[in-house]
Amino acid sequence: MKRNRSDVNNAKKRSPAGAAVMQPRVTESLTRALFVEWARHGYAALSLEAVAKRAGVGKAALYRRWPSKFAMVVERLESVGLDITEVADTGSLREDLLANLRSLRSALRHRIVRQILADLHAEMSRNSPLAERVRSRLQIERRNRGKGIYERAIARGELVSGIDFELLNDLGAATLYWRQVVTGAKTDDNYLNSLAEIILASVCHTQ
Amino acid sequence: MKRNRSDVNNAKKRSPAGAAVMQPRVTESLTRALFVEWARHGYAALSLEAVAKRAGVGKAALYRRWPSKFAMVVERLESVGLDITEVADTGSLREDLLANLRSLRSALRHRIVRQILADLHAEMSRNSPLAERVRSRLQIERRNRGKGIYERAIARGELVSGIDFELLNDLGAATLYWRQVVTGAKTDDNYLNSLAEIILASVCHTQ
DNA sequence: TTAGGGCGATACGCATCCGTTCCATCCTTG
């Protein structure tokens, strides 16, 4: 059943619409909708049509901003991912470590974060351009934050140099991620303390 | 355009077909095709039509065996997942640990294993039935294997009891997984040795 | 004040997949 000119003219009144400049409201709606849909269905099964619908926005508004799923995901991911970089300096290695673990834990306690992160890792293993983009722009941030902790500890004289930042940094992040995402077990303060103690013990052992 | 009797009779000769019993060849083809397609597209975007096509098999042959994607994935996953459980008993804790890490590393060196595992974790975070099934039937296996290592060490007198098996077990698996799947960095023998040393150090510290 | 362009809405043609239902063929089991 085709619609013709008269159908349009007879249609019910439209609600107010946009202007000659892209509206931040629309971009924000699309961003939120993207992450919700991504968490629910995963990148591979992500429908931009559903994103637009959830945002209460026409598809055209989406395609006017990003030409493809990949472009939208990467651009939005970086725009929010680079904002949440914060550093803790509590004055001691143990407390810095714990603060870092607590920060990661609280992020991973949000279902949507767990879902998107897990799916991102899955998609990275099949989508090389995405993997390179994430590794070169987002993971660097987290790595530097962890590195900073050990550098401050060395500056304070708590550690000697020659530490394998990368391994130690992964140790905490990976184990906590595994616990919260993969096994789904609880991560109370005792657990976090044990994990921190293990990392500290390895630092003492290898120095 | 409906096909009628004469169309069928005029069709080109069929290649030889089956028998009155389900053929293991067909099941094996479908299994292999399932894992390839799963690795390529992920569970959410997995098409059973593509699985049948890749297996060189009619869709009917697939649906005759499994009623749904979930049923097929779970049944096939368990049928292969429970086979690869092997244990190492080298006589020392350090060597047992290394053997376990090496075994995991060699599995994760297969692209298809990394892809399916990562996607499985992602899917588990959105698909509760799948998560429960995997956690209750597959992860238990790996956990028991790790637990066995520490129990043997205690029996040999290398360790006192009171160890947190779960945490120590996750420590190795999670960190290695993270390295191979998430960051994509190299995992040479030096890396594996360092990782094992850290785990050993933590055991000494907490005993 | 005016023109340009973003806006929601709707439809397009094409593609894919779902789960089901037919075939005629042909092999294995009993």
Next chain:
DNA sequence: CAAGGATGGAACGGATGCGTATCGCCCTAA
């Protein structure tokens, strides 16, 4: 040797998504 069920293949109606296009409306920047 006979029977019964599995086989590859093809099509079904319905659903959904892709990326594009065009509509009339209306806001904002110049």
